[in-house]
Amino acid sequence: MGSMARQAVKNLKDLCRHQARGVTYMPRPGDGTPRAVTLIPGEGIGPLVTGAVVDVMEAMHAPVFFETYEMTGTMDRVPTEVVDSIKRNKVCLKGGLHTPVGGGVSSLNLQLRKELDLFASLVHCANLPGLPTRHDDVNIVVIRENTEGEYSGLEHEVVPGVVESLKVITKFCSERIAKYAFEYAYLNNRKTVTAVHKANIMKLADGLFLESCREIAKKYKGIKYNEIIVDNCCMQLVSKPEQFDVMVTPNLYGNLVANTAAGIAGGTGVMPGGNVGADYAIFEQGASAGNVGNERLVEQKKANPVALLLSSAMMLRHLQFPAFADRLEQAVMSVIREGKYRTKDLGGNSTTQEIVDAVISNLG
Known part of the structure; x- marks a missing residue:
């Protein structure tokens, strides 16, 4: 064996010994100090799934503790103490809230986003191992502008029977x-x-959005940039979703695209998400929680906690506790892969608590 070969073998042995020992993390004072997180249990299934997260966090001794505040979607506005708590803690975990349809009642979700300037909604729609879906290789991240567009809330009745809503x-x-x-x-x-976009029709509004995206794209030479009209986007999503990677959208389109992508990749019950800004972040179920008020799920205690568990893993990573986030994600993935415990939306009949117990037993 020549000298170069011997050196290569030595390098390989050194590498194996290094990997066996693992990379040592040298903490700074206070790195492991538990972080306060504002918890809004929400309504309907909200307390069930947020309670699941609390149980799992306690079981894995995650370095977080919760300040809990009750809210309902029928409130006129977000209580001041809730906003103060989020501003103090910087991070919030939230269950679903009812948003009244019509009637002029403002959405508390929108109030929180505007009050805290949570300008980006991020939903990760990806296939989960062991969960069969119509399409494979789906791994889409939908990033949606969260503060303006059709959600600006600027509406008024011009004359009786004529309403003007500003985008x-x-x-x-x-x-x-x-x-x-x-x-x-x-x-x-x-x-x-x-x-x-829909710049072929809304030439000024969506045109400005596209111009902005093009200007930013020039600064990232290593990333390919595409554009797609929203109606064609919906057709492409349901026929060939694997072609999409990261999608950036104005407010309303992002809501539609994220929910469509979530349905393709396994349903809203397994899609994590968060609303983030420069200073604050709220983590919640990624796609619209259409079953928030499902009384049967509440009575039977069979709500799916997977989406919020994965969102809480995103939260742990955001708080710079990546090892805890990895453990939680791997435990959830193991339960899904095994297929023994699944809620009704995933083809099973398990209760929320059975899912929680299975995740805890897989924390390893």
Whole structure:
């Protein structure tokens, strides 16, 4: 054996010994100090699934503790003590809240996003191992502008029977969300960012959004940039979703695209998400919680906690506790892969508590 071969073998042995020992993490004072997290249990199934997260966090001795505040969707506005708590803790975990349909009652979800300037909604829609779906290889991240567009809340009745609703698009917010999407793609080794729009009709509003995305795209040479009209996007999502990687959208389109992608990848019950800004973050079920008020699920205690458990793993990573996030994600994935315990929306009949117990037993 020549000298170069012997050196190669020595290097390999050194590498194996290093891997066997593991990489030592040298903590700084206070790194493991438990972090306060504002908890809003929500309504309907909300207390069930947030309670599941609390149980799992306690079982894995995660370095967080919760400040709990009750809210209902019928409140006129978000209580001041809730906003103060989130501003103090910087992070919130939230169950679903009812949003009244019509009637002029403002959505508390929108109030929170505007009050805290949570400008980016992120939903990760991906196949879970062991959970069969119509399409394979789905791994889409939908990043949605969260503060303006059709959700600006600027509506008024011009004359009886005629209502004007304003869609507001600004260059500042469009560039901000585009930069967030490209930064996410760059830091997570994603290859493509696709902007979703309707600029063929809304030439000024969506045109401004597209111009902003194009300007930001020029600064990220290693990431491919595409554009797609929203109606074609919906057709492509249900026929060939694996073509999409990171998608950046104005407010309303993002809501539709994220829910469609979630349905393709396994349903809203397994899709994590969060609403983030420069200073604060709220983690919750990624796609619309259409079953928030499902009384049968509440009575039978069979709500699916997977989406919020995965969202809480995102929260742990956001708090810079990646080892705890990895343990939680792997435990949830193990339960899904084994297929023994699944709630009704995933083809099973398990209770929320049975899922929680299975996840805890897989924490390893």
